[in-house]
Amino acid sequence: MRILEWIWLAIQVAIGYNLVFPVLLLLIYGIRKAVKGRAAVNAQAGLLDYGIIVTAYEYTAQLPAVVGSLLQLRYERYHIYVVADKCDISNLHFPTDKVSLLRPEQVLGSNTRSHFYAIRRFVRPHSHLTIIDSDNLTDPDYLHELNAYFAQGYEAVQGVREAKNLDTTYACLDAARDIYYHFYDGKVLFGAGSSATLAGSGMAFTTALYEKVLGHLDVTGAGFDKVLQEGIVSRGYRIAFAEKAIVYDEKTTGSDQLVKQRARWINTWFKYFGYGFKILFKGITRFSMNQILFGLVLLRPPLFIFLLLSVAFMLVNVLIAPVLALAWLGALVVFVLGFYISLKSSPTDPKIYQSLVNIPKFMFYQLTALLNARRANKISVATRQENKTQG
Secondary structure, eight states, X not given: OXXXXXXXXXXXXXXXXXXXXHHHHHHHHHHHHHHHXXXXXXXXXXXXXXXXXXXXESOOTTHHHHHHHHTTOSOXXXXXXXXXXXXXXXXXXXXXXXXXXXXXXXXXXXXXXXXXXXXXXOSSOOSEEEEEETTOEEOTXXXXXXXXXXXXXXXXXXEEXXXXXXXXXXXXXXXXXXXXXXXXIIIIHHHTTSOOOOOSXXXXXXXXXXXXXXXXXXXXXXXXXXXXXXXXXXXXXXXXEEEEEEEEEOOOOSHHHHHHHHHHHHHHHHHHTTHHHHHXXXXXXXXXXXXXXXXXXXXXXXXXXXXXXXXXXXXXXXXXXHHXXXXXXXXXHHHHHHHHHHHHTSOOOHHHHHHGGGHHHHHHHHHHHHHTGGGHHHHHGGGTTTSOOOO
C-alpha cells in the first residue's frame, strides 16, 4: 500500500512541476541577467549569405505575398528558393535574379526533403539558410537581426513568430499561446543558459550544421523541428533566441482547423517527447545546463494536458489529502501568474486579453484533437498549408 502511495505522489510531482517550472526558469534568467548584465547585441554584424527556403505543399495562394515580403528585406546577400511540392505553379512568376521557383518532379511529401531539394540546387554555396513557412511575412530587418547572433558564434537561431491575423477568438488564443511559448521557451530558456526551442519556421542555421544534423536522416510527417533541435542540442550547440527577428504567422481561425492542427501537434509530442530523457541524461552526465534545462522542457506535455490533469489531481486531493489540494491550488496560481507575466512582458494586443475568457472552449477543442491524435498525419496531409508545423 505504501508503494502505491509513493507512485501516486510521484505521478503528481511529475505533472505538478510543470506548473511552477516556467517561473523557476524566470528566476534563473533573472539571476543570470543580474550577474552577467545585459549583453549588447550588435545588429550591424557583417553580411552573411543566406539561402531562404520557402516550402509549399499543394497550396500556393499566399506565395506571391510571402515572396513579395522577402524581396522587401533590407539586405543584399540572399537568394529565395520556393519549393512548390505537388503544386500548380503555372500562375507563379517571380524575378529570376533573386528567386528560384522549384517544382519537384516527384512528390516529396516532407519538409526536410523539400529543404534538401532546395539546398542541392543552391545557385551558390550559401553559408547560412533560413526556413520560412508558405504563409509567413517577414520583417524587413529579419536577416540583420539573425546576423547579430551568428556574429556571436551561434550556429542556430530561432526568431519570433508574431500573429499576422487576430480576426477570430481562436486566432487570438492561438497567438496568446505563441506569446507564452516564445517568452518561456525562447527568451527565458535561452537567457537561463539553455537553448530556445525551434518553432518550425522563422529559424536559421549555418548550412553546414543543418546538413550535419539532418543530412543523413529522412524525416517524414510533422515534427522535423523536434528532430532538428534534438540533433543540435545533443551535439552541445546552443540555439539562440532573436526576439527582434520577426516573421508574421497565420493563426488558426476556425474550430475544424484548430482540431486538425492540434491533433498533429499532439501526435508529434507523443512521438518525440522521449528525446527529453536522452538530452536530460546527457546534460546530467556532462554537467551541461543547456542540455538539462532543454531536456526538462521537452518532457513537458502540451499545456492543456497538464493543466487539466492538475485540476483533476487538485479535486481528487480535496477528498483524500486537503493539504495537497492546497499545494495544487498554489501551483495553479503560480502558473496563472507566470502566464500573465509572459503576456505583460510582450507586445500583446488588447484583443488577446479579451479572448482569454474563451480558454475553456479552446481547451475543449484541444481535447477533441487529443482523440484524433493517432490518425493526425492521415487527416492533415492535405491541409499543410493551413496547419502549421510546430516546434
